[in-house]
Amino acid sequence: MNTLLLSRLRVACLAVFALVVSAVLAAGCATGSYVSDAQLERAKQERRAKYQSEEREKRRIKREHREARSWAGWIDEQVPPEGPAVLRRGDLVLGAAIARADYAGASATRLTHLRMTAAARNAVAEGNTERALDLLERAIAVDGGEGFAYLYLGHIYTRRGDLERASGFLQQARRLLPPDPALQDEVQWLTDMASGGAQAGMPR
């Protein structure tokens, strides 16, 4: 046979052989890594589900951590209120105290305490207890010499069922509030509730 033809035939066979091998290799790898659209979508959904379940797990851990804390745990839970929502006598005396303080030129801190307490009382009436608590704490921080903020704090915590905290505030309220008999009765009633002994209705 012609030598040139033989060599060309040899080259051609080699080329075909190399092509076939490469094609087989490529097909094998591609098959191994080929992923259809449906599979991709499924994989995406699995990843999303996994992420969501990780987030759920994280939230569960956070919840457990919160529940594990004792006195410092604070969640805006709904506690059925006990007793009436309004301290009638307290509101009246507070209003009178503000008017008197305004008229008589009382100290800025005292006036601010009284006004913040009144604003807190309004916040409670609007249903924003968190805001009311913030304002009452602010009132005490400004001037702790008035009893009204302590009274309303005691009231809120009694309604929330946090009786130990309520007792502390009511004790202080009793010391600092004006010696108005009806007001002191109201404080006593709340104190009795906070110590778990109140049976009678609210004093008029």
Add this chain to the structure above:
Amino acid sequence: MSYAWEAPPPKRRLPFLTLFALVVPPLLAVALTAGWVFYGNVEELLAAKFDGRRWDFPTKIYSDHYPVYVGMPLSRDSLVQRLTRLGYRQVPVLPTARGEYRLVEFPPTVEIRLKAFQYPSYRERGRGVRIELSRREFVSAITDLDSDEVLFDVSLEPVVVTGLHGDIQEDRREMKLAEIPVPLVRAVVTVEDRRFFEHFGLDLRGLARAVIVNLRAGGVRQGGSTLTQQLMKNFFLTDARTLTRKLKEAVMALVAEKNFSKEAILESYLNEIYLGQKGPVGVHGIWEAAKFYFGREPRELGMGQIALLAGLIRAPNYYSPHTHPDRALERRNVVLRTMLRAGEIDQRTYKAALGEPLAVVAPPPSTQGSPYFVDYVRRELQETFPNEVLTSEGYSVFTTLDPELQNAAEQAVSGGLSRLEQDFPFLTKPGGGGLQAALIATNPRTGAIVAMVGGRNYRSTQFNRVTDAKRQPGSVFKPIVYLTALSAESPGSVHYLPTTIVDDAPFIWEYDKKQWEPHNYDDEYFGPVTIRRALELSLNAATASVARDVGIEAVRDMAVRLGIDESIPALPAIALGGWEVSPLEIARAYGVFASGGLATEPISIAKVVSREGGVVEGNRIAIRSAISPADAYLVTHLLEGVVERGTARKLRRIGFTPPAAGKTGTTNDYNDAWFAGYTRDVLAVVWVGFDHSRKLGLTGSTAALPIWTEFMKYAAAGKEPRPFEVPEGIVFEDVDIDSGMVATWACRDTVREAFLEGEEVSLRCRAH
């Protein structure tokens, strides 16, 4: 035989075709396979990023908000300082945009357009207020700027103290595309990738133009990257200018465009993009950048500010309006011109925007403020939240810190220690770890920690001496002994009054088959003295004698009731402060005196709020009656004497004038110097010494008292100076200071003494 030269046989070489056939197909196959695998990996990577959480949001720690109310002492400078710290901008006209204020000379008024802020329990919508200040520097009136409604108080929003970041320090707040103003989106797209909504991830026209420009310039002058490519680079790649990186970026951009919408890509881009540096923390995203440069939310930005933000993307630090306002202005104008040419804005808007000033606000202080306090808060948070949650969930932690008081505390400590080293050079000799101090300040009525300095230099040592250092309190403990003696239920053979005479003389106290002998400073003894004088002059022998009489167990129980750790033993030495406590415990104990008998827990965290606005955790005030208000007042009245006539009288000489009560403390070996004192509104405890056993050699009056005074001068400046409240059940009588009996006209040194009702002395003084 033939000798003719014969040509060598031709070498056999593989023909080119054979080589080609052997090499190219396998290479092609490998390249195709690698490309296929890479594509798959990129798809997975992008899916994980876009479907999962794209960023970690640091927890932000806020200070307490700043209430301003009618009648409170406030100078204009102080208010302006606060506003500047919050990023408010002074304007010459009536402020119309949130974050602006104007100063009016007469009457002295500050008109402020408050920033909108989401407090835990309500939202400040950003109203305008007018705060009038009297010439005597207090707030005389507050009115609404728009309605003239009279207000009695207003709050300035809290300051961001720091953020709790993970490994990557980035500040960012995520915004939805719908929340980002359309002009801002248009500006960014116009400047960075005009054909963003048309291309498939790569902009071939832009690429070709960039190649031509760069070839002509002989270097890289223009990039042809699309927004998508930039996003891929920021998410996954580095800034390296290599071909490999560019190729990867291109492939990733193609894959991203195939799998995600243009809106999703654009939203991610606008939240990811780097726009400046705030100290060690990068400013990322449109929201943070708008706040950082302009103190406003993105929807409150003017056209000029929008153009500047869009222009910053190319080189935020080069064009930063904080450091290069001229470049920033030029860049803004370039962006405006580009937008005009592209038809995104009309001529009128263009001209109006050109005329706007840059209106940037000063960058917030770049130092990590209040590091000891932040550490303390972080420790508290870590009791509830794992570190991964704190550095990724984007909580807002509202604390009780007062940033101005914190600043004053840090300066008082640092300045005080430097002055001590100047006045007493032996303190600078090496050894003992260097002179240190700690300061804690609280609101005694609520227990809120308003300032905390745990050491001289946080960078040198993060050890918090306020909470973790246990040192002997020395004479600072003595008021607890006298409280035990004075309280209505005190045990012991004598019922003590402030005027009861005790013998200040050496004696031996026998207990548990042991002996203990208290000594006075310099071994100087005063003989018979009143309880008041014994405390004012800090007499050890007299105090120990009282402690022995009332019983050391009663003293120990009283200490625990006031908040000292219950590990304190009932040993005689505790009467003179011979047991180790932390400054925080002393603050807790003195807080009972300052609050009129109420024990409160120190609080540093008020609320933890999630990114969605829900309260995750909160600490509310809780009070407990530890002692009666009357007993607390008796001690306060005695401690006022320490300040007026006793070992702490130096604070009046230094210039502190408001009513105050306090006690110095020096340990027997002169290792520790203390001062614990309070006014009606602020309590502060200062400790000075060396960390490792080395003698300080100075008393509490010399070392700790000046630091306390320096701090309290600032703290008291913002409060009305009020005397301590006298509770029910207290009566007063003028008595002779030495005999303790009712003063007559012949007595020269008298004091107005306080007694429990019914216990006041009636015998007249016969000593003079």
